[in-house]
Amino acid sequence: MKTAASPVISDHDNTPAQSIPRSPRLLETLLANLDGVVYRCRDDAQWTMEFVSEGSLQLTGYLPEELLLNQRVSFLELVHPDDRQMVRAHVDDCVRLRRRFDVEYRIVHAGGAIRWVWGRGVGICNAAGEVEALEGFMQDVTERKEAAQALQEAERRYRSIFENAIEGVFQTTPDGTYIAVNPALARIYGYRSPEDLIVSLRDIRHQLYVEPDRRSEFMRLMEEHGSVSNFESRVYRRDGDIIWISENARAVYDDAGALVFYEGTVEAITERKLYEAEMRHQATHDALTGLPNRNMLHEHLQRAIHSARQKGGLTAVAFVDLDQFKYINDSLGHQVGDELLKTVAQRLLSCLRDSDMVARQGGDEFVLVLQNQTEGDVGIAEVMQRILAAVSRPWQAGEREFHITSSIGVSRYPTDGKDVETLLKKADSAMYKAKEQGRNNFQFFAPWMDTQVSNRLEMLISLRRALDQQEFKLFYQPKLSLKDGRIIGAEALIRWESPEQGMVAPDRFIPFAEEAGLIVPIGEWVLRTACRQNKAWQDAGLPPIPVAVNLSPRQMNQALPEFVANVLAESGLSASWLELEITENVVMKDAEKTVATLNTLKRLGLQISVDDFGTGYSSLSYLRRFPVDALKIDKSFVRDIARDADSAAIVKAVISLAHILNLRVIAEGVEDEEQHAFLRENGCDEVQGYYFGKPMAVADFTERLRQEASRPG
Known part of the structure; x- marks a missing residue:
């Protein structure tokens, strides 16, 4: 009998040959110990078995005698039906060509399981050269095949993820060439295909990054940490456009610890960066004129002082106030007044150098910062004369022509002051002196002007008296639901009923209270009064509503929750009917301490909202860290939504993103039906403003609540 070890297809050899005597027992043991099946079968239709080794039971589930002469099943029937034709064709071809056969296929185990086998063998010929039998060996390779199939499936899934990912995926060499990229990265960078990108983009440092040093920073971070996270850079697309990307990547090393390549993902973040830039611009610039606002003014002036202190030189601060603005604004309306302010802003810019700054302080007040005034007061005076002339040029509003003038006060560093507040204060004092001198002129600050400080002192004394003598009053402005128009809350607003000045608005006295350290006791009085009043309304059977109280930055400390x-507890008001409003800048000022304080407040059961949202530095994603319930869109955005596309877009975006974060949205400063309709159409939750109700005294708001209670439904 020929065995599978035969080197070639052979014929019967009748030549006597010397043989080594073998023990039948030894051969039987060898065959039994093989991990597989040794067999001999006829070359007929069924491959009828003539010899089968003992390994058949383990491999096929059949005893050797069950397979011999097709006693129970034929060899061909063992082969999986789907593989029989392939196996038969392969074996027949090999036998015909006098070659060994070597094939992997499936068999059906006696128990019904499918197993993979590796079959190898040879055709045996008789003296006439005719094939009369096949001798071979079958081995179980199920585990190897399944492992290979699992690997192929894993590779297929990985390839699918790689090819279909929304984010760009890459592998690059340390010297800055791409090894592999997916279609998403090619799209992000503007290439037709991954292959086009790999061929075209051969030098990442200089071809991709707008600032080549970003590649050096990328490499430095990789060397230090082995990875980079949220690595933001500007890069060139193939067409030359510049976009922002964020990379997350890691270094890959071989078994010897040598760096092989970098791999990671790329996300296009241009839209996000533009949005963040717009929000930063809104926080540092005046929405109407586009000029830097008070926040940016303070930062710029601080830098100018620092530069002048180091390098020497004269820096001037000019406070510009429009003389007839109130008349135009009141008589012709806010829209005309806004156009005038924008015109004046452009005229002021035209008078200055690129190194100077024009900021809008508020209302009709502008501040100029003039650095490095080498010609001293004479040079400053020439600039002031140009400004007076530019502002006073005729200005057309419809068919009417106006001549606007301005009053300017000037302070100088280091002569008049050495810090931001002092220079602004003294420029303000000089401006008031220009007003007294008949307007349309400028005045340099002089020490005797400090007598105006006495007016501030009088204000502070009056404020202290007001707190002691209960001259403060709380007014309440309703908040309405945009779903059904019902009152669902109120904001408590402080007023000062001064015996000398009458009713004083908070924007006149709050700054003095902040400066004098009175804002904390005033804020505590507001909170106590609002809680007591809200409980009184509930005890009177009126519909319960939450009342919102504004918190000063100075009240945001660790003692606040206990207070x-x-x-x-003193008022008996449930915490659910109290809402605390904090400004956006207060939230962001000291994030870690603020979030701890807010979490403690939230555990009391009250509500927290962010006031004046959009005027500070925060982003909606950052606010997720804070336990707030609602955002109040600043009235400066609401005011312009009907006529300014940028304000409308910002309001829409804030509403949409706030709802994604499960925050309520309140719009304040709603004054007309256009604004009301816009906010309702865009899904705003609550509104507040003169269109629905001015701030009311207690008696008037009580009556409003009674009317609300009697509404049907």
Whole structure:
């Protein structure tokens, strides 16, 4: 009998040959110990078995005698039906060509399981050269095949993820060439295909990054940490456009610890960066004129002082106030007044150098910062004369022509002051002196002007008296639901009923209270009064509503939660009917301490909202860290939504993103039906403003609540 070890297809050899005597027992043991099946079968239709080794039971589930002469099943029937034709064709071809056969295929185990086998063998010929039998060996390779199939499936899934990912995926060499990229990265960078990108983009440092040093920074971070996260850079697309990307990547090393390549992902973040830039611009620039606002003014002036202190030189601060603005604004309306302010802003810019700054302080007040005034007061005076002339040029509003003038006060560093507040204060004092001198002129600050400080002192004394003598009053402005128009809350607003000045608005006295350290006791009085009044309304059977109280930055400390808890206990008001409003800049000022304080307040059960949203530095994603319930869109955005596309877009975006974060949205400063309709159509939750109700005294708001209670439904 020929065995599978035969080197070629052979014929019967009748030549006597010397043989080594073998023990039948030894051969039987060898065959039994093989991990597989040795067999001999006829070359007939069924491959009828003539010899089968003992390994058949383990491999096929059949005893050797069950397979011999097709006693129970034929060899061909063992082969999986789907593989029989392939196996038969392969074996027949090999036998015909006098070659060994070597094939992998499936068999059906006696128990019904499918197994993979590796079959190898040879055709045996008789003396006439005719094939009369096949001798071979079958081995179980199921585990190897399944492992290979699992690997192929994993590779297929990985390839699918790689090819279909929304984010760009890459592998690059340390010297800055791409090894592999996916279609998404090619699209992000503007290439037709991954292959086009790999061929075209051969030098990442200089071809991709707008600032080549970013590649050096990328490499430095990789060397230090082995990875980079949220690595933001500007890069060139193939067409030359510049976009922003964010990379997350890691270094890959071989078994010897040598760096092989970098791999990671790329996300296009241009839209996000533009949005963040717009929000930063809104936080540092005046929405109407586009000029830097008070926040940016303070930062710029601080830098100018620092530069002048180091390098020497004279820096001037000019406070510009329009003389007839109130008349135009009141008589012709806010829209005309806004156009005038924008015109004046452009005229001021035209008078200055690129190194100077024009900022809008608020209302009709502008501040100029003039650095490095080498010609001293004479040079400053020439600039002031140009400004007076530019502002006073005729200005057309419809068919009417106006001549606007301005009053300017000037302070100088280091002569008049050495810090931001002092220079602004003294420029303000000089401006008031220009007003007294008949307007349309400028005045340099002089020490005797400090007598105006006495007016501030009088204000501070009056404020202290007001707190002691209960001259403060709380007014309440309703908040309405945009779903059904019902009152669902109120904001408590402080007013000062001064015996000398009458009713004083908060924007006149709050700054003095902040400066004098009176804002904390005033804020505590507001909270106590609002809680007591809200409980009184509930005790009177009126519909319960939350009342919102504004918090000063100075009240945001670790003692606040305990104070609020005591006030709620004293008044008997449930915490659910109290809402605390904090400004966006207060939230962002000291994030870690603020979030701890807010979390403690939230555990009391009250609500927290962010006031004046959009005027500070925060982003909606950052606010997710804070336990707030609602955002109040600043009235400066609401005012312009009907006529300014940028304001409308910002309001829409804030509403949409706030709802994604499960925050309520309140719009303040709603004054007309256009604004009301826009906010309702865009899904705003609550509104507040003169269109629905001015701030009211207690008696008037009580009556409003009674009317609300009697509404049907």
